[in-house]
Amino acid sequence: MDLEELKFPIGKFVKPESVNKEIIDSAISEIENFPKLVKDQTQNLSEQDLQLRYRPDGWTISQVVHHCADSHINSYMRFKLALMENVPSIKPYEESLWAELPDNQLSPLVSLQLLEALHARWVYLLKTLSEEDLNKEFIHPEQSAKVSLKENIMIYSWHCQHHLAHIRQAKALRF
Structure with a gap:
C-alpha cells in the first residue's frame, strides 16, 4: 500500500452532487x-495494541479515538452555531497539535465515553433538523467556503x- x-x-471525502x-x-x-463500532473495535485491545499505528508516523489507535472526540465536539458546536447565527464563521483548530495535548495520555475509554454521550445528543439534534435547518451554513x-449543515x-x-x-487498519497491519 502506498x-x-x-x-x-476509504478514499478522500467526495461531496455528493445531490x-x-x-x-x-x-x-x-x-x-x-x-x-458502538469504535467500542467493538477497541474494547479488547491491550495497552500495547492501543499504541498500534494505521501507517508509519501516523496516529496510534488511542490518538485516533481521542481525535474523534475532539473533532466531533467541534462539529457539534459548529452545527449549533449555524442553527443559532446567520452564517457564522467557525474557529478552526490544529488537530495535530490537539493530539499532542496531555489529555491524550488518558485511556481512550474516556474519549469513547465522551463520544457515546456526545453522539446521543448530536444525533438527537440532527434528527430534528428541518429542510430549512439543513440548508443553513457556516463559513x-x-x-474560505460556506458549508451547509x-x-x-x-x-x-x-x-x-x-x-x-x-x-481496523492499525489492528491488521500492526505498525
Whole structure:
C-alpha cells in the first residue's frame, strides 16, 4: 500500500452532487452507530495494541479515538452555531497539535465515553433538523467556503468511516 492509501483507506471525502432525505438519514445512522463500532473495535485491545499505528508516523489507535472526540465536539458546536447565527464563521483548530495535548495520555475509554454521550445528543439534534435547518451554513475560514449543515452531515459520516478504517487498519497491519 502506498502512503495515500494508508492515509485514506476509504478514499478522500467526495461531496455528493445531490443529497436527499434517504442519504441524510443513512449518514445520520452512520454517525449514530460510530461510538458502538469504535467500542467493538477497541474494547479488547491491550495497552500495547492501543499504541498500534494505521501507517508509519501516523496516529496510534488511542490518538485516533481521542481525535474523534475532539473533532466531533467541534462539529457539534459548529452545527449549533449555524442553527443559532446567520452564517457564522467557525474557529478552526490544529488537530495535530490537539493530539499532542496531555489529555491524550488518558485511556481512550474516556474519549469513547465522551463520544457515546456526545453522539446521543448530536444525533438527537440532527434528527430534528428541518429542510430549512439543513440548508443553513457556516463559513470555514481555512477553505474560505460556506458549508451547509447538510454537507457537514455527509462530511462527518465519512469522517466516522475514515477513522474506523484507520483503527481496523492499525489492528491488521500492526505498525
